[in-house]
Amino acid sequence: MTLFRLIRIRGIGFSRNILLTATCMAITLPWSTPTVADQSATLAISCGAVGKEYELCRTGVDTWSRKTGHRVTIVTAPGSTTERLALYQQLLAAGSQDVDIFQIDVIWPGILANQLIDLTAYAKGTEQDYFPAMMANNRIDGRLVAIPWFSSAGLLYYRRDLLEKYGERVPETWTELQTTAQRIQQAERAAGNPRMWGFVWQGRAYEGLTCDALEWVASYNGGAIIDARREVTIDNPRAAAALTRAASWVGAISPLGVLNYGEEEARGVFQSGNAVFMRNWPYAWALAQSDDSPVRDRVGVASLPRGGEDGVHAATLGGWQLAVSRYSRHPGLAADLVMFLTSPGEQKRRALEAAYIPTIPALYQDPDVLRANPFFGQLYATIVHALPRPSAVAGVHYNRVSSRFWNAVHGVLAGKQPAQPALEQLARDLKRILRRGRR
Ligand code: GLC
Numbered sequence: 001m002t003l004f005r006l007i008r009i010r011g012i013g014f015s016r017n018i019l020l021t022a023t024c025m026a027i028t029l030p031w032s033t034p035t036v037a038d039q040s041a042t043l044a045i046s047c048g049a050v051g052k053e054y055e056l057c058r059t060g061v062d063t064w065s066r067k068t069g070h071r072v073t074i075v076t077a078p079g080s081t082t083e084r085l086a087l088y089q090q091l092l093a094a095g096s097q098d099v100d101i102f103q104i105d106v107i108w109p110g111i112l113a114n115q116l117i118d119l120t121a122y123a124k125g126t127e128q129d130y131f132p133a134m135m136a137n138n139r140i141d142g143r144l145v146a147i148p149w150f151s152s153a154g155l156l157y158y159r160r161d162l163l164e165k166y167g168e169r170v171p172e173t174w175t176e177l178q179t180t181a182q183r184i185q186q187a188e189r190a191a192g193n194p195r196m197w198g199f200v201w202q203g204r205a206y207e208g209l210t211c212d213a214l215e216w217v218a219s220y221n222g223g224a225i226i227d228a229r230r231e232v233t234i235d236n237p238r239a240a241a242a243l244t245r246a247a248s249w250v251g252a253i254s255p256l257g258v259l260n261y262g263e264e265e266a267r268g269v270f271q272s273g274n275a276v277f278m279r280n281w282p283y284a285w286a287l288a289q290s291d292d293s294p295v296r297d298r299v300g301v302a303s304l305p306r307g308g309e310d311g312v313h314a315a316t317l318g319g320w321q322l323a324v325s326r327y328s329r330h331p332g333l334a335a336d337l338v339m340f341l342t343s344p345g346e347q348k349r350r351a352l353e354a355a356y357i358p359t360i361p362a363l364y365q366d367p368d369v370l371r372a373n374p375f376f377g378q379l380y381a382t383i384v385h386a387l388p389r390p391s392a393v394a395g396v397h398y399n400r401v402s403s404r405f406w407n408a409v410h411g412v413l414a415g416k417q418p419a420q421p422a423l424e425q426l427a428r429d430l431k432r433i434l435r436r437g438r439r
Pocket of ligand 1: 081105106107151152207208209211263281317318319320
């Protein structure tokens with residue numbers, strides 16, 4: 001459905017024509033490349049386009065092209081990870097050769113493994129340079145189906161200047177956040193900014209809401225939807241309390257429109273100076289600090305609040321990997337480009353230019369990286385111990401599990417149903433889905 005909408009909007013046909021949306025370095029289109037052309041081949045990579053992603057991907061790819069003489073086409077992908085998965089699944093299900101390299105979400109290796117090549121031989125032992133948990137996440141049935149490109153974790157952004165102005169501290173708990181947000185929102189509105197809001201986040205019914213809601217639930221010690229033994233744990237009073245609280249923000253400290261916000265909508269409000277707090281990923285830091293940002297040098301970053309005194313600071317683990325399609329005509333070359341883009345040099349460049357979180361521990365000791373991103377050092381533990389979504393235990397069913405979760409949460413936030421019955425129903429649905437086994 002989403003895919004068709006996407007295609008209709010762009011006025012293009014399916015599969016090979018999707019490349020018409022791409023910015024091409026080459027005049028030759030990939031499907032007219034001679035099959036024996038590994039000496040001067042054309043590859044296609046699908047990279048994200050949120051924030052500075054596209055620009056950074058292009059520079060990395062250009063460097064590899066200059067080094068090797070091969071051409072690379074960049075295929076843009078939808079900003080929403082949910083729409084993107086639908087698109088990639090359609091392309092892969094059709095055995096499309098139009099995309100050689102896919103940028104895949106940390107939650108997808110189990111879903112897409114069968115259509116991706118094993119990169120072990122191409123990694124040549126460099127696997128040990130990366131965070132072991134991230135590598136393990138990309139190894140499905142012993143096959144290394146992707147290399148971690150950048151990591152991510154949910155963070156709290158706050159307006160340092162406004163907290164100082166009102167003598168408030170960075171909130172430790174959600175109650176504190178709510179009180180501070182309410183107070184500053186009211187005062188700033190009275191002082192002449194009617195568009196000021198207390199807190200913006202990702203409330204649209206999509207994967208981003210799963211990330212935010214998992215943080216709320218986990219911060220109240222309400223578990224991670226499904227536990228490591230594949231038991232559904234979401235139907236519990238702490239989870240219900242967390243969701244009830246979040247629902248109370250909508251229309252009070254968060255605009256009603258938050259129910260349709262993704263990452264970029266939240267950033268738009270915060271970066272234009274109209275929110276006190278924002279939940280977002282690290283990429284938003286470099287943009288908030290950019291030369292034309294109205295909030296430049298007025299922003300701080302902290303761990304997300306705890307769910308009460310006995311709660312914890314929870315951050316959902318995000319991040320993206322690079323993988324090679326098993327339908328690629330040039331798997332060896334594509335793997336070489338993947339290894340180049342995920343190498344320490346490229347990851348350092350991306351961290352310096354746009355705050356992309358490295359997947360290589362050694363880079364967290366690098367003084368240049370720490371200077372450009374002061375919060376990397378401060379929040380190292382948050383980033384490294386971020387909470388994984390239950391994609392490994394749910395296997396191929398993860399997207400179905402997550403969509404049930406985000407829809408249930410969205411209903412609670414929109415006031416359609418109280419949290420407790422919504423979670424009871426959700427738990428029943430999830431048990432039914434998981435009964436089908438991992439694959
Ligand atoms: C970010 C994260 C990704 C997550 C997505 C949800 O892109 O890196 O893991 O699924 O946000 O919107």
